[in-house]
Amino acid sequence: MKIIEIDIGDEMTQQAKNSYGSWRNRELSREPVAAQPIEKPALNGHMRFFELRRFVVVCIVAACFAMTLSHFLMREIVSRDAQLTSQFVTNIASGHSQQVELVKILDERTDLINLGIGTSTAMAVRNQFYDHLNFLPDMRRANVYTPDGKIVWSSNSERIGKIENINKELSQVINTHEMIYTDFMSQSNRNEVEQKLSQLFTADAQPFFVEDYIPLFDKQGNILAVVDIYKEPLSLLDTIHHGYLLVWLSTAFTVAFMYFARYWITRRTEKAIAEQHHIQTETPACLPPLAVVTAYDFRKTHRLMRTNARLDRMRRAG
Known part of the structure; x- marks a missing residue:
């Protein structure tokens, strides 16, 4: 059982x-026929x-980030170059302080007798300082202004002795006692680029140049001269372009x-x-x-x- x-x-x-x-x-066998044509195409x-x-x-967020980073990179590179140029010029001017206070004799209207300085000594010190300015790397033109706008020296001898209207950059340096710089590569400065290129550079003008205004002080902290330097830093421009390329490729x-x-x-x-x-x-x-x-x-x-x-x-x- x-x-x-x-x-x-x-x-x-x-x-x-x-x-x-x-x-x-x-x-x-019935599942593919019922499920495949109804759900998958819509999904x-x-x-x-x-x-x-x-x-x-x-892509939009990444492009905004890359543009911001590129702008910051260019600002930092140009600012660092301007600071190095300012330190170089200031060190040259302060290097003559053992013999004579350079900034007081840059203006030829200065009374050298009251300072106890001979004319030949003053001229030698000036020429030595101007020679240093004339051989700055990437320099296209340099001017030395007095606070009233007179050009006491220029790499273009035709401009020496002229009195020009004080522009906004020179006025800002005199009022703030600080070095300023301007790069002429952005869209907002495009019209000013064309005007300055026609006035300053005679041949082989580049679309990018930097303008540095460097104040020179006496021992009491008064501005007695302002050095205006126009440069076409091609190596700096190459560095900026390489930085742009690296930023956009990374992005x-x-x-x-x-x-x-x-x-x-x-x-x-x-x-x-x-x-x-x-x-x-x-x-x-x-x-x-x-x-x-x-x-x-x-x-x-x-x-x-x-x-x-x-x-x-x-x-x-x-």
Whole structure:
């Protein structure tokens, strides 16, 4: 009797498994037809739109960052060059302080007798200072102004002795007692570039030059002269261009890396969500066949237990 129950249970379990296998094959063969043409095209269309919009936003933010960094880089390089030029000129002027206070004799209208300085000594000191200015690197023109606007010396001898109207840069230096510089490469100074190039440089004028106004003080801190230097720093311009190139290449690489990294993360997330969705939709459909198999297994176990109990009672009774 026990053997009969086992055979019947095995046969019913096998039938349940066969019914579950046939149902699963039907569901798997029907799944691509029902899911693929309806959900995927709409999802891909939305994802393409969001990916494009994300790429545009990242490019705009990166371009703004690169422009800001490029502008800051140019400001710092030009400012550092102007500070070095100012230190150089100031050190030259202060180097003559042991013999005579240079700034007091730059103006030829100064009374040398009251200072106790001979004319030849004063001229020698002036010429030595002017020679240093004349051989500054990348210098195209240099002028030495008095506070009233008179040019006491210029690399262009035709301008020596002229009195010009005090421009805003010279006036700012006299009022603030600080060195200022102006670079003529930005869009706001384009018209002024053309005017200054026509006035200052006779040949081979470059579109970029720097103008430094350097005040010279006496021992009491009064401004007695202002050195105006126009330079075309080609090496400085090359450095700025190399800095621009490095900034924009780094920005482009960063944008590409960020975009593809986010794209890869997004695709992996989509794949994980799709797999989870597939599992969630497949599990409820599998429950009825699994319930049938479980019921048959439970029924088989119950019959075996009843048969064993009956046999046990028969042994005890016999």
